Amino acid sequence: MNLAAEAKSPVVPDVPELIIGLISFLVLLFIIWKFVSPRFEKMYAERAEKIEGGIERAEKAQAEAEAALEQYKAQLADARSEAAKIRDDARLEAEQIKEELRAEAQEESKRIVAQGEAQLQAQRAQIVAELRSEIGRNSVELASRIVGESLQDEARKRGTVDRFLAELGSNGSGK
Numbered sequence: 422m423n424l425a426a427e428a429k430s431p432v433v434p435d436v437p438e439l440i441i442g443l444i445s446f447l448v449l450l451f452i453i454w455k456f457v458s459p460r461f462e463k464m465y466a467e468r469a470e471k472i473e474g475g476i477e478r479a480e481k482a483q484a485e486a487e488a489a490l491e492q493y494k495a496q497l498a499d500a501r502s503e504a505a506k507i508r509d510d511a512r513l514e515a516e517q518i519k520e521e522l523r524a525e526a527q528e529e530s531k532r533i534v535a536q537g538e539a540q541l542q543a544q545r546a547q548i549v550a551e552l553r554s555e556i557g558r559n560s561v562e563l564a565s566r567i568v569g570e571s572l573q574d575e576a577r578k579r580g581t582v583d584r585f586l587a588e589l590g591s592n593g594s595g596k
Contacts (some may be wrong), residue, residue, distance in 0.1 A: 556589075557582035 429435070561578050
């Protein structure tokens, strides 16, 4: 035998080591396939289920949020339309109150004017009566000075005054 044949090559392993390594690899492969791989698969399925459940929950929450947003927008639109209606009602009511106040003011103005005219008529009648009396006295006094006779008798005075005023009235209306 050759010395070179007896020396083992560092690249080629020994057959018994190769058989033991192969058996150990197969045992390890069997253990991984039988025990470790199902656990990994189970953990992977649980993780995938959690992720899918999370996505479903997120989609459901997003749908609920969108529904709540739509409901909020609808309520906001209702509130805005209600506010507009209240504003319009208030504006109409203000116009009605304004018209009522204007009508009351016009009525009050008419009442005050009528009362003023009535007072004016009463004062005019009083002044006319006072002037008649004054004119009567003055005319009787003037007539008694002119005629020279004394018109002391009250009935005669009154008749003379009435006659004088009638003549004055006919001369005044004739002009």
